[in-house]
Amino acid sequence: MNPLRRFFRTPEAVAGAIILAALCAMALAAPLFFPGDPQAIAGPALLPPFQDWSLPLGTDRLGRDVLAELFHGARTSLAVGLAAAATALAVGAIVGTVAGFAGGGVDEVLMRITDAFQTVPSFLLALAFVSVVGPSLGVVVAAIALGAWTGPARVARAEVLSIRERDFVAGARVIGMHPLEIAFREVLPNALPPVLALSSVIVAAAILTEAALSFLGLGDPNRVTWGGMIAEGRAVLRTAPFLSIIPGVALVLTVLGVYLAGEGVVETTAVRRSLS
Amino acid sequence: MSSPLLAVSGLTKRYRRGGKTIAAVDDVSFDIEPGETLALAGPSGSGKSTIARLLLRLIEPDAGRVEFEGGDFLSLNGAALRAQRARLQMVFQDPLAAFNPRASVARVLDDPLRIHGIASRKERPRRIAALLERVGLSADLAGRAIHEISGGQRQRVAIARAIATKPSLIVLDEAVSALDVSVRRQILQLLLDLQREERIAYLFISHDLGVISAIAHRVVILDAGRTAESGDARAVIDAPQSAIGKALVAAAPKLNRTSKDSDAADRQ
Ligand SMILES: Nc1ncnc2c1ncn2[C@@H]1O[C@H](COP(=O)(O)OP(=O)(O)O)[C@@H](O)[C@H]1O
Ligand SMILES: [Mg+2]
Numbered sequence: 177m178n179p180l181r182r183f184f185r186t187p188e189a190v191a192g193a194i195i196l197a198a199l200c201a202m203a204l205a206a207p208l209f210f211p212g213d214p215q216a217i218a219g220p221a222l223l224p225p226f227q228d229w230s231l232p233l234g235t236d237r238l239g240r241d242v243l244a245e246l247f248h249g250a251r252t253s254l255a256v257g258l259a260a261a262a263t264a265l266a267v268g269a270i271v272g273t274v275a276g277f278a279g280g281g282v283d284e285v286l287m288r289i290t291d292a293f294q295t296v297p298s299f300l301l302a303l304a305f306v307s308v309v310g311p312s313l314g315v316v317v318a319a320i321a322l323g324a325w326t327g328p329a330r331v332a333r334a335e336v337l338s339i340r341e342r343d344f345v346a347g348a349r350v351i352g353m354h355p356l357e358i359a360f361r362e363v364l365p366n367a368l369p370p371v372l373a374l375s376s377v378i379v380a381a382a383i384l385t386e387a388a389l390s391f392l393g394l395g396d397p398n399r400v401t402w403g404g405m406i407a408e409g410r411a412v413l414r415t416a417p418f419l420s421i422i423p424g425v426a427l428v429l430t431v432l433g434v435y436l437a438g439e440g441v442v443e444t445t446a447v448r449r450s451l452s
Numbered sequence: 453m454s455s456p457l458l459a460v461s462g463l464t465k466r467y468r469r470g471g472k473t474i475a476a477v478d479d480v481s482f483d484i485e486p487g488e489t490l491a492l493a494g495p496s497g498s499g500k501s502t503i504a505r506l507l508l509r510l511i512e513p514d515a516g517r518v519e520f521e522g523g524d525f526l527s528l529n530g531a532a533l534r535a536q537r538a539r540l541q542m543v544f545q546d547p548l549a550a551f552n553p554r555a556s557v558a559r560v561l562d563d564p565l566r567i568h569g570i571a572s573r574k575e576r577p578r579r580i581a582a583l584l585e586r587v588g589l590s591a592d593l594a595g596r597a598i599h600e601i602s603g604g605q606r607q608r609v610a611i612a613r614a615i616a617t618k619p620s621l622i623v624l625d626e627a628v629s630a631l632d633v634s635v636r637r638q639i640l641q642l643l644l645d646l647q648r649e650e651r652i653a654y655l656f657i658s659h660d661l662g663v664i665s666a667i668a669h670r671v672v673i674l675d676a677g678r679t680a681e682s683g684d685a686r687a688v689i690d691a692p693q694s695a696i697g698k699a700l701v702a703a704a705p706k707l708n709r710t711s712k713d714s715d716a717a718d719r720q
Contacts, residue, residue, distance in 0.1 A: 343549040346510050350542045351564040351613065352534035362552050 179444040189440020195433025202250040210244035214400050218244070222416050236405070236419050237412055246426060248400040253430060256313065257383035260320035261375055264382075267321065268328025269364060269371050275329070276336030276367075277359040287333070290326045298323020302385055306394045313396045316389060320382045327378070328371045335367035369445070376438015380431045387427055402427050455522060456483035457620055457653050458507075463516035465502050476502040477513070478677040486620065487651040491664040491685060493700060494674030500657045502677075504625045507655070508542050509533060521620060538568045538617035545626035547606035551598045557584070557609055558594040564616040583612040588642060604635035608642065615646060623655045628663060640667055661704040665689050673697045 183189050206214075218241040223234040225242070233242040275286040293301070302319035309315045339345065340363060348358045389395050390403030402423040409419030465477040477499040484490045492500050505511045507518060509525070518525040520540060528536055544550035551560050561580045565571045571579045581591035587608040593601060601609070607627065614622050624643075628636045644667065646652055658664050664671055665685060672682040673696060680694035692698045 343544050343546065344552045346505070346508070347542070347544065347550045347613075348552075348563075349510060350508055350537060351617070352537040352567050353563065354534065354567075365554060366552070 182444045183440050186440050186443065188436045189443070192433045192436025192438070192440055195429055196437045199250055199254060199430055199433060202247050203254045206244075206247035206251050210241070210247055214244040214248040215240055222412065224416070225418055225422075233422060234418065236408055237416075242405075242419065242422060245400045245405055246402075246422060249402040249405060249423060250426070250430075252313075252396075252399045252401045253383050253386060253427070256317055256320070256386040257379045257434070259317045260324065260382040260386070261379040263317060263321035264324035264378055265328050265371060265375060268325040268330075269332045269368065271325065272329040272332025272334075272371070273336050273359055273364045273367060276333040277340055277355070277363055283333075286329075290329050293323070294326040296323070298381075299385060299388060302389060303392070303394065306389060311389075311394050311396055313399065316386060316395060319389070320385045323385075324378050324382060328374055331374060332364075332367050332371050335370055336363055339363050339366050373442045376435050376442065379438065380434045383427070383431055383434065456519075457486045457488075457521065458484040458655075459517070459519040460503075460507070461517045463503065463506060463518070464514050465499075465506055465511065466514050475677045477506065480516075480672075480674070480677070480679055482672050482679075482682065484621065484653050484655060487647065487653055488670070489647065489654040489656050489668045491668035491671040492655060492657045492674060493659065493661060493664055493671055494680075495659060495696065495700070497676075498674040498696075499677040500659075500674060501625055503674075504542065504623045504655070504657055507623055508540065509537075535568070538564070539619050539621070541614035541617065541619040541622045543607070543610045543614050543622060543624045543627040545630055547603065547610045547630075548599065550610055551606070553599065555598050556594070557596050557598060557601065560598065560609060560613055561594070561616060564613060568617050570617065579616075583616055584609075586615070586646075587612040588638075604631055604639065607631060607635075607639055611639075611642065611646070615650070615652070618650075619652060621653045621655065623657070625657045626659070627656075629658060629660065636663070643667060659700070661689055661700050665704075673700065 183193075217239040219228065219231050219235050219239050221235060221237055221239040223231055223239075225234040226232065227234065231241055231243070233246065236242055236245070271286055271290065275283040275290075298320075301323040302316075305319040305322055306315055309319075345358060345362060348362050353362070386395065387401065387403030387406070390401035391407045393404075393407065395401045395404055405423040406420045406427075409416065409421075409423070413420055460483070461481040463477055463480045464475060466473050466475050480499070480503060482490060492503060494500055502511070506513050507525075509528075513526070516526075520536070523536075525536070525540075558577070558580055561583055562576055565576050565579055566573075577594070580594050584591050584593055589605060589608050589612070593605065593609075598606065598609070610627075628639050631639060640663065643654065647654065654667070656664065656668055668685040670683065671685045671688050673680045673688065673692075673694060675694065675696040680696045681688060681692065688697060689701060692701050
């Protein structure tokens with residue numbers, strides 16, 4: 177059976193894929209449905225949800241359209257989550273490949289650095305980095321990646337250690353290929369599958385970290401974020417709990433969707449690999 | 453007499469296993485003349501592959517000298533070593549494991565041409581087609597993935613890759629052992645043709661004296677990392693002197709058709 181069909185026979189994976197698809201649609205459609213600044217005043221302050229058709233989810237403390245904020249927040253969450261995870265995976269794969277392939281002193285130094293990064297809780301690392309450099313989208317992405325690349329680095333290194341003993345690597349040396357080309361063109365692509373299998377967890381964690389940073393006021397101030405919305409809503413938690421609950425639920429669903437869909441992909445491809 | 457193409461002397465490689473050190477290759481010496489086939493024979497674990505890997509500089513010896521084309525091959529490093537690798541090539545036993553699983557036939561043959569600057573980017577597709585035809589394959593095979601072609605075709609591609617850089621010596625480590633009998637005969641014939649036309653020398657590694665008698669001029673028989681005996685291939689196979697030589701002759705089915713054990717020995 178092909179992996180795509182197997183994927184769609186797994187109920188969790190399908191649920192994850194649907195959530196993810198909805199999220200992507202929201203992110204892509206945000207500027208279409210809600211052109212203009214989502215942070216502009218759209219109506220009376222603290223309008224509850226389902227009261228006014230033009231503002232279905234109501235407004236926040238300053239009278240901003242919650243639905244518009246939610247859509248634009250999906251953009252930020254997804255963009256930051258994906259960019260941070262991609263950065264972490266790329267850095268991790270490169271560091272792990274160099275360490276595993278070079279061995280010796282290079283390996284020793286790189287793995288000590290990896291250890292050092294791993295011992296500091298990744299959220300503290302992100303917090304410290306953004307506090308020092310200042311909040312902007314790029315900095316937030318880098319800050320999250322800073323705490324997330326060590327896992328991929330370890331997995332890549334372990335994989336490279338076994339791949340470098342294979343005959344085709346010896347064959348590449350025999351034809352005189354440069355060690356850098358062997359490492360990055362022959363070894364790394366073959367080491368990627370188990371590294372990519374980490375992506376669902378890393379994307380999910382990155383989205384949560386971004387929300388936490390925004391909640392603490394360390395997100396990009398020019399962008400709507402779900403974390404920022406929750407923080408905003410906290411001031412009126414008793415009188416208007418929906419202002420925190422709506423972005424909170426969106427966040428939980430997103431993380432769940434990313435995780436379930438990602439695991440589904442890993443699962444179906446892993447089964448295929450063990451069959452062949 | 454001209455100087456040998458390859459002169460190996462006192463080659464030694466030790467491995468630490470458990471608490472003690474074993475010599476996988478122990479003070480082995482031999483020469484190979486240009487255009488000659490020297491066979492390395494010996495049972496499994498006798499050090500044949502270790503010698504191959506040492507000669508290709510895939511691992512480094514604990515002692516010994518290797519002179520190749522008149523130069524000290526063991527002292528070469530970095531770019532100088534990579535350049536000289538064009539002259540000394542290898543064919544592995546398992547042609548599937550010997551290629552990047554993601555590669556196409558074209559890429560496998562393109563790499564040596566590109567790395568050694570043998571042909572320009574525009575010229576390389578033609579060179580690849582010529583190489584494929586040289587080893588008896590259709591040029592159409594270039595677009596296929598390595599895993600899509602048969603074992604015999606793959607070993608021909610491996611030979612094409614080895615001859616792409618016009619080497620003077622090719623080390624073949626059990627290169628025909630995994631092939632079935634008819635394919636094996638064709639590959640041996642291809643090797644003989646290439647040798648006759650291009651004067652390539654072979655270090656032909658095999659545990660099968662039947663195959664060796666079909667291709668080798670001289671033979672070195674190894675036993676536990678040491679040279680047990682060596683000499684003219686016919687003479688050694690007709691009248692082995694060492695115990696291990698006698699055992700290998702007895703185990704070779706083509707040399708010893710009357711033996712009832714021969715089939716069982718072949719399959720070991
Ligand atoms: N990397 C290694 N580490 C430890 N022992 C090894 C290693 N490579 C080979 N050996 C040992 O060296 C001996 C010779 O092995 P090898 O050269 O592969 O033999 P052959 O190719 O003749 O079957 C064997 O005893 C083998 O176990
Ligand atoms: Mg061997």
